[in-house]
Amino acid sequence: MSAFIIRRLLQSVVVVAVMSLLVFVGVNVVGDPVHMLVSPEAPQEEIERIIRDFGLDRPLYEQYWLFVKNALQGDLGRSFVFGEPALKLIVQRMPATFELALVALMMAIVFGIPLGVYAGIFPNRVSSKAIMAGSIFGFSLPTFWVGLMMIMVFAVMLGWLPSTGRGDTVAILGLRVSFLTLDGLSHIFMPALNLALLKISLVIRLSRAGAREAMHQDYVKFARAKGLSEARVVLVHIMKNILIPVVTVLGLEFGSLIAFSVVTETVFAWPGMGKLLIEALHNLDRPLIVAYLMIIVLVFVIINLLVDILYSVLDPRVRIQDAGR
């Protein structure tokens, strides 16, 4: 087990190193942040001062070397636009995004698994077909459009939910979270559902396929033959077996929920990291973009690692295979 983790960790370090180079070079060869930031009335001399201040007059390899040196000490650079450390800005916005992603993940599990298992056990019912047809919409409709439609219907026409922003927050262990207040819940419901829609559809499809497959397995037939109740057969025997792919996929998807909440955060003006990234891209705030991408790379690497470990806990075959190597 520990050999397995160590090997995975080493792989992760290589991934992070390669990504840092790709991201840094990619972001630094595009456009020119100075012309974005400086007042158009500024004379040429002022523009040159900013170029010097930001270190943009140095060759790219030197800039990268400086970035790596500082990054190893936990300093991912200072935002051009905000003048504050990029890491601090991102960490400030992190709770909002994690909260949104977590609620969306919960929704994916709470709605997705029961609906999918239902559709898998009773594949011929009209309701099952409706669920599957619905999941196609969840896949194919663009998030941006669905978000706006939700705002139009629930906020503008019906007036049930607020259209924008994050609600009241309370501090838990120093983190400001909004899902514990009523106002916060009313604000988070729409963006979280919007973000979760695709994941719900994904989980429905996965658990349906899993349930369909498991239904015909010998152990299910045997469980039935033993005279176990249908509820026990479904909840224990079938559920346990379909959870493995669902956990793997959801783990990876959690990463993408965090990384790609950009669209939802923009539509709902949710003050999270995604909105910060969009604005950074807009202004070409290079240190902030690089820091964000590096953090996302780290998040993905860590989640992958956790999923692998969780996987080996859920499925003994993985452990045995690994020990045999």
Add this chain to the structure above:
Amino acid sequence: MHIRKLAVAAAVSVLAGMPMAAAAQTLTIGLGAEPSAIDPHYHNLTPNNATSAHLFSQLVEQDEKQRLVPGLAESWKPINDLTWEFKLRKGVKFHDGSDFNADDVLATVARAPNVPNSPSSFSIYLKGKTFKKVDDYTIQVSTEKPYPLMANDISTIHIISDKAEKATTEDFNSGKATAGTGPYKFVEWVPGDRLVMERNEGYWGKKPIWKKVVFKPIKSGPARVAALLAGDVDMIDDVPTVDIANLKKNAKLAVSQGVSNRVIYLAVDQFREDSPHITAKDGSKIRNPFLDVKVRRAVSKAINRELIISRVMEGVALPAGQLLPEGFFGVSPNLKPEKYDAKYAKKLLAEAGYPDGWKMKVHGPNDRYLNDAKILEAVAQMLSRIGIETSVETMTKSVFFKRASAGSPDKTPEFSFILVGWGSGTGEASSPLKSLLATYSKEKGMGPSNRGRFSNAEVDKLIDVALATVDDDKRAAALAKATDVALGDLQGIIPLHYQVNTWAAKKGLKYIARTDERTYAMGVVKQ
């Protein structure tokens, strides 16, 4: 029956009125762009300056038409060619209760040009000025050369308390150092989420009507409109042009509009014999046609400004004939928007020796100005109609401006024909003249945004004279003359239109539109 109906109506209106009364003191504004800091000297950028105007005051302030009005200085005047004197207002208190006097001004001018990591510094307004305290309520500012724009420059600088001279940008962002003399006090800033302020009951000027103001940044246009429709915000700025017609029809809303100081114009290459994006129709090299003033005039004549405004801009723009709309200081009374006349344009082209036109690629940003890419496409079609085979390439602003300013290998502008805009920060004609039409010179700091490299000795001289003339009338005349020569005679750039900005609010509210495109809670009035 009738009475009961009335009673119900009354009860409903009372019920509906109750939360209204409590909420009426609070104003929530949905902003298209958020400030990057609360520090008033950190970033010279429209949203930042708008925020600072709530929390701080300037010695001289700009009203909604950018005319100069007394702020913390009650009066100012030149006492000789090189020195201006400002008489400060007495009895003004900072939000923390301390008194305002000349020491605070000195602290401000010491800090403002030197904020670390500033992406666009206020040093450009303070350079070459020496501040001297005469007594607690008199400040003298001297320069090496006569400097007529003193009050305009001073009006960009927000005054902080001398206690905050050493404060960092973070200290202002957290509110620790944010005690100004403005109409609103800082309450809290959660970047990306909200900026909250409350009324300064001891404000020295006209007290604003809103007790509490909440700014919510909502960057996405449709989402901003939806937030207004849903009643989550009381007012939004930067209304997307496609929504304006619908919002105007909505009986629950009120739309406010006003022309801005921003002109959208075309700049053409006037410094290269062989311009990179211009060829003959068969692809062979030709001499850059824009070196001929007749060609530049022909392009201006070939553009149907009214059509662009009605179809592309949905009516929210005014046709432009010069650098600033009528009513601004230093505009020319002689220049009117060019009338569309394609026939005459063709004739001019023929006279200049290009009867069959040529082939050209035009460039512009696609996320900087209202409908920028669409305007450029319309212009290209109109040029094709007079025989100039035009193709369009638009790109994101962060790429565009670099290439447009210094994209060639020798760091000169890369493009032959571009669409850009200019907003006059000082609210008078010297700003665009100096930046767009003065000969490009790094040493003199002139023409930094002159991307076509228009250059004319007479225009340069007139601008120099204007910038050294303290007398307002004479300076206005010099600026108007410079505009007449640069645009009227020589068509140095081709103005298209002035942007009109749109704010939308709940019925019963009205926004006093500002030419500098800023959104002020002080400008939201009840009707």
